[in-house]
Amino acid sequence: MTDRSGGGVDYLLIAAVAVLLALGLVSMYSATHGTEVFVRFQKQIVWAVLGILLFVVVLLSPARFFHYSAYIIYAVALVPLLLVLPFGKVVSGNAGWFGVAGFGIQPSEFAKVATVIALARFVSDSTTSLRSFRDLGIAFAIVFVPWLLIFIQPDFGTGLVYWAFFLVMIFWAGADLVILLAFVSPVIAAVLSIFDLWMFLAFTMVLSVVFYLLRRNIGVALLFLVLNLSVGFTVQYFYDRLPEYQKARIAVFLDPSRSPTSAGYNVMQAKVAVGSGGLTGKGYLQGTQTQLRFVPEQWTDFIFCVPAEEFGFIGAIVILCLFGFVLHRGWRIARDAPFRFSSAMAIGITTVFFVHVFVNVGMSLGLLPVIGIPLPFMSYGGSFLMTTMIAAALLVHTALYNTRGE
């Protein structure tokens, strides 16, 4: 093997992050200049500077610092997550904020990286075996606790990210395929049972057959059949008894085009912004959709529409390629990490980046439901920007100690 991420500072990765950070500020300026929300652009500059400082601090930490203090970091991150429930500030129905001197702090963002670190520590311990139900349960609990605290804020989007890196990390660490399917299949069954009874039944049948073929064990296959059927029917039972307006809310969540006013209106305006950008775009500060403020909350969830409209396909692809490069590097660092802990942490962080980019851009392109997940390095939001800067620094930090070549 020749293509190895070996030793030293990964300058290319740092460069990609720096360019994305700069493009984020450029886009935010375009989305906010000349309006009251311009103050957010100014705040974002403060966050960016703080983020760069944090990046350097993480980079200068001792080699095995994060391995040793994984559980301490996790515990420290859980405290504000607990405190925010009774003492937090409510912003648009979500109680996950602390207000400090005019800046909002969202503990759920920082907890994301802390949970990745703790889970990496646990799955990489030599005493841990993901074949045992006990250890699998502990791994599950490490993610479940912060997820639950975020879920009741309520913030569903951020919570989703937790399960994505959980699945990838235990898969990476060698968990059984059957176990993974056991985690994923009831969720799919639950969603399908709301949408379409026959699709749901077909899914559970096919899944049980797959289980049988994988394991040649009729008992396991039947167990999963029963599990999925009961999950699906339970969800359906409760769904049928929900008041109409709540059903409508769930339906709009799963399919935003059903509501042309709120979520649907945003998505439509976002799509017009992207689509009308064409190959080369309308020019910086010239995008009509952006400048006339047709896309609501464009500086957070729909920031991607700004370069897509003003710099066109070329600008959008450049950004996707930069993110793709970050992911590629992250994956390679994980693959080549000499310690199990570093490897698991790196793949966890890379997954967090992937989910954020995929869901956020997918949202802006009208591909996925609007669930309020920000775009790394680019979206407005101090806690999130700092978290992503820490996460990126952790990747570079890991690469520092990777061995060179074969």
Next chain:
Amino acid sequence: MDSEHFSSSRRGIVIYGIFLAGFALLGYRLYHLQFVEYDAFREHAARNSLRRIAREPMRGLIYDREMKVVVDNNPSYTLTVTPFEFSWSSLPLLSRLFALDSNLVRYRISKSTRNAFEPVKIARDITFEQLALLEENRAALPGVSYLVESRREYKMQARMAHLIGYTKEISQKLLEKKGPYYQPGDIVGYSGLEAYYEDVLRGVKGYGYYTVDSRGKVVESFENGRSDEAATEGSDIVLSLDMKLQDYAERLLRGRRGSIVALDPSNGEILAFASSPDYDLKDLSGRISSDLWRNLNEDEGHPLYNRCSMAAYPPGSTFKMLLAVAALQEGIIDEKTTIPCPGSYTLAGVTFKCHGAHGNISVIPAIEYSCNVFFYKLIFKLGFDAWSRYGAMFHFGRKTGMDIASESPGVLPSEAYYNRRYGKRWNKGYLVSLGIGQGEVNTTPLQMAAYTATIANGGTYFRPHVVRAIIDRTAGGKKMVPVPREKLPIADHVWSTVRYGMFRAVNGNGTGYAARIGGAQAAGKTGTAQNPHGRDHAWFVGFAPYKNPKVAVAVIIENGGWGGDAAAPVAGSIMRYALFGPGAGTAGGDSLRVATPDERRPKVVPHLAD
């Protein structure tokens, strides 16, 4: 390699594949939007684009129990500015014509989170003269327009300020809390029923879609209005309130601080709900002057404060019935058990006084004469835990759940409460005062009315409520509001014993004679809430008629002194008015009635067992 590195190469490739597939999907979608659908979107953006204009629903009306409208809507004109069309150079003219603070206008326009084509509300409730000025100066005021909104109009004779509550333009703080449905300038219920039933009354905004050109002028209704959504009008609510009684209660309180809550004991419906001092809702409709607002907030009588459900006072002797109910039900005493009262009670060197030396006294005369020693001793026989448990049955220490936006739970002490508050540093002495409703126990007049209603009806706790029904304007149905009820696990003879004690308190030799009413027999109990800051607060709780109660009432007069003097006559007047209406009972019509010397002389009343 697998031993050296954590993950197997096969699993690594699977993950890489997922990442790659995700990005490929995004890239393809991007290509599709920006190449394949480019023409359509470019045209859409150039036609630029859809303008969405909210259509305000009509806020629901409020009816009284006879289906007469008490709160209606009136059209009012609101000045708007469409930011995209507005030219900042016309700001001085705008502020001069409409007497507006130009900074406020600037703030409102820039604070709007909507797109630049949606009109921003600048000033509410402009006059016809101003409307004419706007028409004259149209050319000089690009982007300035008006829209017709509704504002509250109050048609009732009574003031009902705390019950109905006021509506006001939504504040920045509430805007953040309530989420995206509301926009700056929207009217929202801030207190009372307007706040509690906000979601019911407000309806749902509709939206009209219009195509506008690239300069922002409306070209046409989008798709001939096919995608427009009509506003859903707010639902109306029907009150259980007796409007005449409400007005009478408010007049009785005029010039005093205090409150009156009257309930129908057979179903928990609120008949009167008056708190004094109050304010005039008419002053808070439409544009509110900041002077008025400051005066209301700084008035030391706190007129905005709802004393019926937010103020909690020690219940004093009106709480003795609770202790009697608990002790009788637990079998600690029966109707005949006597406890000696030498005129005072000494515990650990501290002497607690009684109104007199009552000798060997049983529960009925103990309520009648409001004997303190009987209840000092009784709470020790009963025990703290049982006392708290029975108190909780009547919703003391928790909210009644009445349909009003602001309610205090009060305080019902328990061992756990004292341990939390004082650690180990509390002693039995704390219990003595609880026995007569003093000390840390705090109850709202609303809780006291519900408690009295439960005694009156023989043990069913109805959740107090003032809205009987909701009328859905769109679906066209009238839906009765369900009333949760709870049958307390207490025997009938307990209730009749306690009720008879209350009957004696009014009609026997007791403290409540001033609550007597002509034409019917009332029952009740006086109370005096110790007030460390001044004169004691006067309580009275009661119900009438004794045999088949139609009304239960709780009255508190702040700094009124002894309950029998200040609160009992007010309660008597309310009960009489509720039963017989204006002019009945006494010669003085509905003026405040004071017990005559003759009535003060006790008469012998036979024991009326239920």
